[in-house]
Amino acid sequence: MEEFDIIGQPLPKVDAVNKVTGATPFADDLSLPRMLYAKLLGCHHPHARLKAIDTTQATALPGVVAVITGADLPVKYGIIPSSQDETGLAGDKGRFVGDPIAAVAAVDEETAERALELIQVEYEALPAYLSIEEALDQKGEPIHDSGDQGNIHKLVSLEYGDPQAGFSQADYVRDDTFFYQGNTHLPIEQHAALAHYTADSRLTLWSSTQTPHYVHRLLSKALGIPMSRVRIIATPVGGGFGGKCDLFGHEIAAAKLAMITGRPVKITLTREEVFYTHRGRHPVLMWVKTGVRQDGSITAMHFKTFLDGGAHGSYGIASTYYTGALQTVTYKIPAYKFDGLRVFTNKPPCGPKRGHGTPQPRFALEVQLDKIAEALGLSPVDIRRRHLVEENSHTVNHLRITTCALDECLDKVVKASGFREKHRQLAYGRGIGLACGSYLSGAGLPIYWNDLPHTSVQIKLDRGGGVAVYCGQADIGQGSTSVLAYTVAEVLGVGLDHIQLTVADTDLTPIDLGSYSSRVTFMMGNAAIQAAEKLKALLLEAAADMLELPVGALAARGGRIFCVDDERRSVPFEQAVQRAEAQHGALVAMGSYTPPKLAGPFKGSGVGPSPAYSYSACAVEVNVDPQTGEIKVEKIWIAHDCGRAINPLLVEGQIEGGVYMGLGEALMEEQSFRRQQHKSPSMLDYKSPTTLETPEIETLIIERPDPGGPFGAKEAGQGPLLPVPPALANAVYDAVGVRIDEIPITPEKVLKALDLKRQGKAARVGPKGIPNVTFPKPVWVEPHSGAPKLEAE
Amino acid sequence: MLRLPPFEFLAPRSLAEAVALLAERGSAAMIVAGGTDLYPNMKRRQFEPAALVSLRSIPELRHVEGTAQTGLTIGSGVTLTQVSQQPLIANAYPALAHAAGAVSTAQLRNMGTIGGNLCVDTRCNYYNQTYHWRKSIGFCMKKGGDVCLVASGSERCWAVFSSDTAPVMVALGASVCLEGPQGKRVIPVEALYRDDGIAYLTKQPDEILTEIRLPPVDGLRTAYWKLRRRGAFDFPILGVAVALKLAEDGTCTAARIVLGAVESSPVEAQAAEALLIGQKLTREVIEAAAQAAARPARPLDNTDMSLSYRKRMAPVYTARALAQAAGLNGDQAA
Numbered sequence A: 001m002e003e004f005d006i007i008g009q010p011l012p013k014v015d016a017v018n019k020v021t022g023a024t025p026f027a028d029d030l031s032l033p034r035m036l037y038a039k040l041l042g043c044h045h046p047h048a049r050l051k052a053i054d055t056t057q058a059t060a061l062p063g064v065v066a067v068i069t070g071a072d073l074p075v076k077y078g079i080i081p082s083s084q085d086e087t088g089l090a091g092d093k094g095r096f097v098g099d100p101i102a103a104v105a106a107v108d109e110e111t112a113e114r115a116l117e118l119i120q121v122e123y124e125a126l127p128a129y130l131s132i133e134e135a136l137d138q139k140g141e142p143i144h145d146s147g148d149q150g151n152i153h154k155l156v157s158l159e160y161g162d163p164q165a166g167f168s169q170a171d172y173v174r175d176d177t178f179f180y181q182g183n184t185h186l187p188i189e190q191h192a193a194l195a196h197y198t199a200d201s202r203l204t205l206w207s208s209t210q211t212p213h214y215v216h217r218l219l220s221k222a223l224g225i226p227m228s229r230v231r232i233i234a235t236p237v238g239g240g241f242g243g244k245c246d247l248f249g250h251e252i253a254a255a256k257l258a259m260i261t262g263r264p265v266k267i268t269l270t271r272e273e274v275f276y277t278h279r280g281r282h283p284v285l286m287w288v289k290t291g292v293r294q295d296g297s298i299t300a301m302h303f304k305t306f307l308d309g310g311a312h313g314s315y316g317i318a319s320t321y322y323t324g325a326l327q328t329v330t331y332k333i334p335a336y337k338f339d340g341l342r343v344f345t346n347k348p349p350c351g352p353k354r355g356h357g358t359p360q361p362r363f364a365l366e367v368q369l370d371k372i373a374e375a376l377g378l379s380p381v382d383i384r385r386r387h388l389v390e391e392n393s394h395t396v397n398h399l400r401i402t403t404c405a406l407d408e409c410l411d412k413v414v415k416a417s418g419f420r421e422k423h424r425q426l427a428y429g430r431g432i433g434l435a436c437g438s439y440l441s442g443a444g445l446p447i448y449w450n451d452l453p454h455t456s457v458q459i460k461l462d463r464g465g466g467v468a469v470y471c472g473q474a475d476i477g478q479g480s481t482s483v484l485a486y487t488v489a490e491v492l493g494v495g496l497d498h499i500q501l502t503v504a505d506t507d508l509t510p511i512d513l514g515s516y517s518s519r520v521t522f523m524m525g526n527a528a529i530q531a532a533e534k535l536k537a538l539l540l541e542a543a544a545d546m547l548e549l550p551v552g553a554l555a556a557r558g559g560r561i562f563c564v565d566d567e568r569r570s571v572p573f574e575q576a577v578q579r580a581e582a583q584h585g586a587l588v589a590m591g592s593y594t595p596p597k598l599a600g601p602f603k604g605s606g607v608g609p610s611p612a613y614s615y616s617a618c619a620v621e622v623n624v625d626p627q628t629g630e631i632k633v634e635k636i637w638i639a640h641d642c643g644r645a646i647n648p649l650l651v652e653g654q655i656e657g658g659v660y661m662g663l664g665e666a667l668m669e670e671q672s673f674r675r676q677q678h679k680s681p682s683m684l685d686y687k688s689p690t691t692l693e694t695p696e697i698e699t700l701i702i703e704r705p706d707p708g709g710p711f712g713a714k715e716a717g718q719g720p721l722l723p724v725p726p727a728l729a730n731a732v733y734d735a736v737g738v739r740i741d742e743i744p745i746t747p748e749k750v751l752k753a754l755d756l757k758r759q760g761k762a763a764r765v766g767p768k769g770i771p772n773v774t775f776p777k778p779v780w781v782e783p784h785s786g787a788p789k790l791e792a793e
Numbered sequence B: 001m002l003r004l005p006p007f008e009f010l011a012p013r014s015l016a017e018a019v020a021l022l023a024e025r026g027s028a029a030m031i032v033a034g035g036t037d038l039y040p041n042m043k044r045r046q047f048e049p050a051a052l053v054s055l056r057s058i059p060e061l062r063h064v065e066g067t068a069q070t071g072l073t074i075g076s077g078v079t080l081t082q083v084s085q086q087p088l089i090a091n092a093y094p095a096l097a098h099a100a101g102a103v104s105t106a107q108l109r110n111m112g113t114i115g116g117n118l119c120v121d122t123r124c125n126y127y128n129q130t131y132h133w134r135k136s137i138g139f140c141m142k143k144g145g146d147v148c149l150v151a152s153g154s155e156r157c158w159a160v161f162s163s164d165t166a167p168v169m170v171a172l173g174a175s176v177c178l179e180g181p182q183g184k185r186v187i188p189v190e191a192l193y194r195d196d197g198i199a200y201l202t203k204q205p206d207e208i209l210t211e212i213r214l215p216p217v218d219g220l221r222t223a224y225w226k227l228r229r230r231g232a233f234d235f236p237i238l239g240v241a242v243a244l245k246l247a248e249d250g251t252c253t254a255a256r257i258v259l260g261a262v263e264s265s266p267v268e269a270q271a272a273e274a275l276l277i278g279q280k281l282t283r284e285v286i287e288a289a290a291q292a293a294a295r296p297a298r299p300l301d302n303t304d305m306s307l308s309y310r311k312r313m314a315p316v317y318t319a320r321a322l323a324q325a326a327g328l329n330g331d332q333a334a
Ligand SMILES: Cc1cc2nc3c(=O)[nH]c(=O)nc-3n(C[C@H](O)[C@H](O)[C@H](O)COP(=O)(O)OP(=O)(O)OC[C@H]3O[C@@H](n4cnc5c(N)ncnc54)[C@H](O)[C@@H]3O)c2cc1C
Pocket: A684, B030, B031, B032, B033, B034, B035, B036, B037, B038, B039, B040, B055, B076, B077, B080, B102, B103, B104, B105, B108, B111, B112, B113, B114, B115, B116, B117, B118, B119, B120, B121, B162, B163, B164, B165, B207, B208, B209, B210, B233, B234, B235, B236
């Protein structure tokens, strides 16, 4: 008999039919009687004090019901407790063009839009900072007064072991600088929210959010009303990718306007406003120095990152640490130093985007490895394959590695792509590149400090055999609700038609921290198994009574409970439910998941730990036109170690989505600014690849079950993006012999590098250097005892 | 969502009715065909006409008549999908079908018309922005202001003429038929344009472009190459249309090279054409002509990708278009 009935099957998502028939109600589809529509007024300056805002004319416009400004929403909040620098609407100053400074509620959108134009704002322009360099060279008032120093939001420095000794033992040391441009999530669904404040002083907010629990906490804070009177319902999300993980001004404004007017208020952002809401990929300037032995083994690494954070803290402290955390989880590194710096700039705030803070350093690391391999005469495969981290080990920065099938990922990708036969052997213009990556299966620590469960699942059985499942998780299209259904159905041995799901409603469902850090399948899956196992035990007991058999002789599958040795002796699931209810009362069970304590004993250890890491290896084959610099991606092979594919269709979908997104970042996506404002806040002008730019993707799912994961599963939602940009950069080098140490790799840059090559100069386009910053004395950390050792020669 | 400003929608059922309505409403009215260019601009408040006169219900504008031997007449209301797919057009003037098929996306080509494509508004990435965006940066002279943000100190607007089919029409030697309250006139298509980002059309606002007349094919070999970031959605940031006639021995007897998306009107490269006539089209001849063709192009930095890149691609794309039209090699059309 197969091990599982549902796990591992390529089933459609449970919400697939509703999605494809258009029945799924997204936030903007919602409507309530007497509903008003809200619009936001964005700041017209990159950095300006708001000296006066006159709303009289706007308020007087027929059809306008309420107008609010920053004065109505003075409470500061922020997703990270140590970085509270946002308010619902900007109060003292506007910090980027588009920063919301006022909101209008009116009978329709047209009226609200017209009212915005009647709001008079008196600005006092302040010096604006649009880049890392400008922010550091601070000429006037800083953007916030809450950063570590001036425009510097965060400065960190950590040293693990003895990098000095490591470098001195290296046969070859090199340092390189890289730049990874910022880009945005570009979800198809624009953010929308509907707020309703009822006569019983309760506030309900429907919102397209990935993190209803965090929105619950923060909205209560921002509005000054207790969490017990606030209900957050996360509507199905039409794409998040990390862009819907914060509490946003438009959500607070809609709620406040609903409270003032006593009428439901809906707000849907325009596409331009989505660009301003942002929280996307940080632009990161990087410097990396690596020492290796002749055989390619790393003796030490020193990594410096400079993050361009935009106007707010958002997740930025975590982002900063993430740019230094996961370098160690793929190849053995016995000594490591990390310096990170994040500045505020007068641009839309950056935050988490698929891979949160890790694609940038992964790009730098994997491209540098390619350069090192060439310098040492090693193959890009061997330099990686021979020095992989060991399973059941720790890294120098105290990250616990459980399973790691990167060996198998590499082998499969190298074989499928014919890498060894192609690399350095294809005709001029054609090239192949290789890179690896790794990502968390859920952050080991929550965003705000607590030792409570990260997720809980409740299951209630009804007498007709129905299985009602409740969980606070928010499905953002990745299929987490489906995973919940598969898991419970598998454990209870019933078909999916038995399962009813209630999710992401803070009144009804137990808390799940949200759809970020690739945590849901891993954590919620474990909680769901726990809850389902509790009920299964009661059902087996009841069935054992009915069949007069010992519990140990029974199994629950296919909607019945039967004797393993004689399947004819069985009871239908619902009869077992009824018997169990008679014995125990209502059948309800809870399951929870709290990650093991994984953080190391030092400040800054909270970012990076995860109960398990996924691994991926990727090969990209390109065709570069040396006359135009255009890059055509011919094919991508990617192998991803997800532990176990709970549904291979969904895993493949996530991998392809990640590859596509990584390709967009690598080739063209750019959150670029001109004259101090966003250059292209529209879907036409912000270039993201279409299906025509997307090559064939050969996906290889590698399953090596992880003991900590549900059925052995790890993540698949973010990791597969990571190796794509560096593999592409390495492929371009293989094709035409130029190094583009900067993302995106545009035709202009390729041509420029080819020109340099023709002129006999270094055939490279990338940053020239890094700002001269003195980092604080590093926190020194004794390497974990299970970490790779720096062997004396 | 961005909302349209309020306007009156008029849907005449005949050309005569449409002409009368335009005369009656004067400058308060604008013509709309597929609306794929106009409606997005209205949402961003580049235009706030009191009334729109729609051409969609006028059957007289939807004909395709003639043959490759006699020449074709295409009604201005024919959609870009039809222009790109009708065998009559695709066989006779493959570059035209290709250019129409290279416009944006399938959905947009189903709505967008060939007439609208020839009259499409000029573009500039300081102009194709929302009202809020333009207010923040400061309005420019094309709408609401009095300066040019691309070329400071410039007296004129340099918005880019970005139609895909117009350069091909010019290269083919097409003419257009205009009908308005003052009557009917037929002009060569290049006479429709003026190198001015604001007043980019010579036609009167109340003149309707009714049809396009294409001359007999007569051995004309055509190609269109389009530079853009992606294979769909994107406007051209350089377009090269070429039309050649070759004698039996391969000598070039007629040549037209027209660049799009480099200025506020299509630009014909006459000096380059002269280099081809009377020559056999070898790689060297094509290369020299391509260099000459790119010379008159004066793009500014107001589209996607860098100015220097667009300039640099002009000879490359011209050479590729010429080689393709001359049947020289397997370079794929872009
Ligand atoms: C996302 C996007 C991408 C695009 N990409 C491209 C592209 O790649 N290449 C390209 O060439 N275009 C592109 N366009 C522009 C536009 O869609 C096309 O040019 C289309 O052909 C316009 O035709 P229409 O019928 O929709 O014109 P409309 O929007 O109806 O009209 C456009 C203009 O022409 C005038 N007009 C229309 N018909 C007539 C007529 N018969 N007589 C007189 N005046 C008339 C209108 O008054 C208006 O000023 C794009 C547009 C969008 C929104």
